[in-house]
Amino acid sequence: MARHIEDEVVYYYDSHSTEEDLMGETSFHAALMHYLVDVLTWFFHERACAIYENLNFYQTSNPHEYPLAPDIAVIKGVAYQPTRSWRVSKSGPAPHVVFEIASLETWKKDLEEKPLKYARMGVHEYFAYDPHEPPLPKSSSRRLFGWRLDQDGSSMKEMPIGPGGSLWSPYLESWLVPDGAMLRLYDHSGQVRLTQAEAEARRAQVLAEKLRSLGVDPDQLL
Incomplete structure (x- = not known):
């Protein structure tokens, strides 16, 4: 028991706002995030899979570590449990899949900085999507971006785009297909996931x- 208490870390940003916490959330952002969580929750409902929204993820025991808090995190093989935050390796593995949904304030970081940060945390797949109408400047040519962890685990490589701007996710067993303000998931036979x-x-x-x-x-x- 004493050892367990010693291992517990009270993280500063679990009780104080990060920059992202202080930003507003558009209706595009909120609608897509809740839709994707509903789809993923139902798809994995017969399997152990934890799906979190805006959960702080830490990698060290430093109480002042600045967290990564993806809009959606999918951790396969782990049952969902209510938690204030997640320390990789101690609470469980790094997320297998994370999503970031575009906002004007964060989109540049989502595309240019987050792939490396998520690679260092051990995330296997990272997807970024712009649901805005009209699309934000950096995504005027396409809405969906995806990266996959390299075999050596040191960085992420951008995924090749499929027909209609789609991407295949082995971990979600689904095609991710842009649909304007929404991002749809389809199985191999072309059936939309509900x-x-x-x-x-x-x-x-x-x-x-x-x-x-x-x-x-x-x-x-x-």
């Missing part, structure tokens, strides 16, 4: 159509 609400609505629709084909009015069963 949120739980969308999946349940689709199942209800299929059942209703089946009942109608049998001459039963599903509305009369309610």
Whole structure:
């Protein structure tokens, strides 16, 4: 118990704002972040997978370390647990996948500085997306950017773009496809990955159509 208490670090930025905390969040940013979390949560709901929004990630025991706080972090093989922050190696592994959603204030850093920072933390895949209408200046030619950790783990290489600006993510087992203000995930057969609400609505629709084909009015069963 004493050793456990000694290992606990009270990080300054767990109770004080970072620069990112002080920035406003556009409706584009908020809508896409919540949508992606819903899609990923449903896709992995039968597997151990922790998905966090804006969680502070640390790499040392220095209480004044400035954290990395991706908009979305996906940690496979780990069950979700409520936590104030995450210390890589002590709390668990580095995220397998992180997302940053563009803002005018952070987009330059997202594209130019974050790939190396996430590589040093051990992140395997990093995706950055601009949902704004019109797109921000640095993403006028495309909205989606992706990087993958090198085999030696020292840096990240930008992923080659597929048809329609898409990228394949082995860790998410999905194609990431730009769709204006939204970023969609598709499986290998071209089926879009759904949120739980969308999946349940689709199942209800299929059942209703089946009942109608049998001459039963599903509305009369309610």
